Amino acid sequence: MDLSVHLPRGLTLKNPVMAASGTFGFGPEYAAYVDINRLGGVSVKGISPDPWRGNPPPRVWETPDGLLNSIGLQNPGMDAFLKDDIPFLKTVDTAVIANIIGHTVEEYQRVAERLTQEPRVDAFEVNISCPNIKEGGIQFGHDPEQAYRVTRAVRQVTDRPLMVKVSPNVAEPWVIAEAAVEAGADMISAINTLVGMAIDFKTRRPGLGGRTGGLSGPAIKPVAVRIVYELASRLSVPIIGMGGIQSAEDVLEFFMAGAAAVMVGTITFQHPERMLEIIEALPRVLTQHGFQSLQEAVGAALPR
Amino acid sequence: MAHAFKATIVEVRAVAPDHVELLLESPELSQAIPGQFCHVLTPGMLRRPISFSRIDAQRHQVGLLFQVVGSGTAWLAQRAVGESLDVMGPLGRGYEPPVDGRPWLLVGGGVGIPPLFAALERWGAGRRQPIQVVLGARRGDYLIMQDDFRALGVTPVLTTDDGSLGQRGTVIPAVIEWMVRQPESEVMACGPTPMLAALASAVPASAGPVQLALEQRMGCGIGACLACVVPAQPVGPEGPRYRRVCTEGPVFRREELVF
Numbered sequence: 001m002d003l004s005v006h007l008p009r010g011l012t013l014k015n016p017v018m019a020a021s022g023t024f025g026f027g028p029e030y031a032a033y034v035d036i037n038r039l040g041g042v043s044v045k046g047i048s049p050d051p052w053r054g055n056p057p058p059r060v061w062e063t064p065d066g067l068l069n070s071i072g073l074q075n076p077g078m079d080a081f082l083k084d085d086i087p088f089l090k091t092v093d094t095a096v097i098a099n100i101i102g103h104t105v106e107e108y109q110r111v112a113e114r115l116t117q118e119p120r121v122d123a124f125e126v127n128i129s130c131p132n133i134k135e136g137g138i139q140f141g142h143d144p145e146q147a148y149r150v151t152r153a154v155r156q157v158t159d160r161p162l163m164v165k166v167s168p169n170v171a172e173p174w175v176i177a178e179a180a181v182e183a184g185a186d187m188i189s190a191i192n193t194l195v196g197m198a199i200d201f202k203t204r205r206p207g208l209g210g211r212t213g214g215l216s217g218p219a220i221k222p223v224a225v226r227i228v229y230e231l232a233s234r235l236s237v238p239i240i241g242m243g244g245i246q247s248a249e250d251v252l253e254f255f256m257a258g259a260a261a262v263m264v265g266t267i268t269f270q271h272p273e274r275m276l277e278i279i280e281a282l283p284r285v286l287t288q289h290g291f292q293s294l295q296e297a298v299g300a301a302l303p304r
Numbered sequence: 305m306a307h308a309f310k311a312t313i314v315e316v317r318a319v320a321p322d323h324v325e326l327l328l329e330s331p332e333l334s335q336a337i338p339g340q341f342c343h344v345l346t347p348g349m350l351r352r353p354i355s356f357s358r359i360d361a362q363r364h365q366v367g368l369l370f371q372v373v374g375s376g377t378a379w380l381a382q383r384a385v386g387e388s389l390d391v392m393g394p395l396g397r398g399y400e401p402p403v404d405g406r407p408w409l410l411v412g413g414g415v416g417i418p419p420l421f422a423a424l425e426r427w428g429a430g431r432r433q434p435i436q437v438v439l440g441a442r443r444g445d446y447l448i449m450q451d452d453f454r455a456l457g458v459t460p461v462l463t464t465d466d467g468s469l470g471q472r473g474t475v476i477p478a479v480i481e482w483m484v485r486q487p488e489s490e491v492m493a494c495g496p497t498p499m500l501a502a503l504a505s506a507v508p509a510s511a512g513p514v515q516l517a518l519e520q521r522m523g524c525g526i527g528a529c530l531a532c533v534v535p536a537q538p539v540g541p542e543g544p545r546y547r548r549v550c551t552e553g554p555v556f557r558r559e560e561l562v563f
Contacts, residue, residue, distance in 0.1 A: 025528030058521040060531040067349045
């Protein structure tokens with residue numbers, strides 16, 4: 001079965017399964033564990049113009065079927081990414097999505113302007129939805145006007161395929177998504193993590209150093225499926241779905257809700273090889289549920 | 305290509321209340337350096353990082369000694385001989401071997417004791433210079449591996465918070481006493497962060513390398529997620545730089561860290 005996915009501006013994925021930003025490093029880290037050439041793509045960890053130090057530890061906390069994290073977008077900055085990680089990414093055959101972050105519209109634009117000069121960057125994912133930083137990121141994801149401004153600024157400096165990652169922590173994520181599309185986004189990726197908190201009984205304080213964190217893992221899958229469904233119902237651009245995917249059946253559920261491709265994240269920490277197993281199982285699972293092709297499954301559950 | 309793989313449990317030892325040691329047969333893991341760890345799959349959302357309590361490259365065996373603190377370690381404690389664990393490893397930066405001829409101080413706190421035993425077993429045999437082992441725990445029955453140290457011919461100095469065994473209080477007075485007698489000792493330690501912080505300031509600058517193995521809540525275990533960080537040098541205007549325990553540690557030099 002042909003699993004390739006054709007997305008706007010010539011972005012072609014050999015299959016619909018990509019590594020989600022923040023769970024797969026900048027590329028080289030998992031190379032010893034996963035044959036990256038077999039992935040549909042890799043969305044690298046969020047990149048800012050200058051290095052960000054991130055939030056104080058502890059940065060992870062397990063919950064029933066979920067994982068809270070408060071990394072705070074620690075990253076070494078775009079120059080380090082270009083120097084240290086792009087040489088590795090040039091040796092693998094998979095779509096490279098640069099996830100970009102900033103404190104200000106200008107910072108988003110700066111990092112896009114610099115990275116668009118690197119041919120190995122196949123597409124951009126604009127992260128306006130990380131709940132773990134005080135300024136930047138989330139403020140752009142909670143206000144359609146800000147979402148428009150930051151997407152517009154990035155669009156002005158790059159012709160590469162552009163997706164904007166939206167937050168589930170707003171009442172109407174599609175309002176933000178529509179603003180991003182109006183500003184020139186080619187795709188929408190959804191969802192980022194849900195804001196949560198856990199209390200440490202020993203210290204009688206929030207368990208995460210950043211106090212609140214972003215919830216991921218299977219606990220959030222129904223929320224993600226619902227938002228992908230809402231977005232696919234309302235928007236005409238492709239939706240990249242994610243949130244708690246653990247199996248090929250989960251991937252099929254996202255397709256039926258309207259996703260054109262998916263990203264897989266938290267499960268990789270437990271099972272680095274799981275994305276490859278999903279890709280391998282996907283044709284069988286599609287056939288089992290009566291679909292002759294991937295395309296046939298996309299949006300199958302949407303109202304007609 | 306490295307990967308997650310199965311390692312068979314060949315022995316289960318209840319070593320103390322809430323403390324279990326699993327002996328695993330694994331040619332891959334038995335290549336480990338003391339201070340390194342393996343990342344063990346448990347039913348939760350994350351693997352559990354556990355350092356090696358013993359490493360036997362000849363017999364292809366390693367030991368994992370852990371304290372039952374949550375659902376993941378409780379599940380591990382219920383495993384039986386013949387079952388296998390899904391592991392990644394060996395991972396991280398282990399201890400650098402001690403320099404021959406220099407006095408050597410090993411300090412372990414609680415469930416941080418096991419990697420020091422692995423270090424002594426690997427590098428202690430046939431050495432003539434003085435070796436001192438100081439072990440601390442909250443209470444006497446948590447002072448694990450004492451007999452293992454004695455079997456190597458080293459009598460550990462014991463300390464407990466409640467005074468139920470050995471000296472009452474922390475490991476620090478025994479560390480200071482030893483450093484006065486052997487000021488050029490090199491130091492290896494593992495234990496709770498407050499113990500390592502106290503040790504880092506108690507050991508004088510005259511000492512040889514001070515190598516500290518840290519613990520932190522961990523995600524991927526291979527450097528990708530940046531969850532398991534600790535404050536480290538250099539300290540900039542915004543504060544210390546965060547470095548990863550899983551790949552830049554667990555063993556750090558004292559001068560690399562900020563407590």
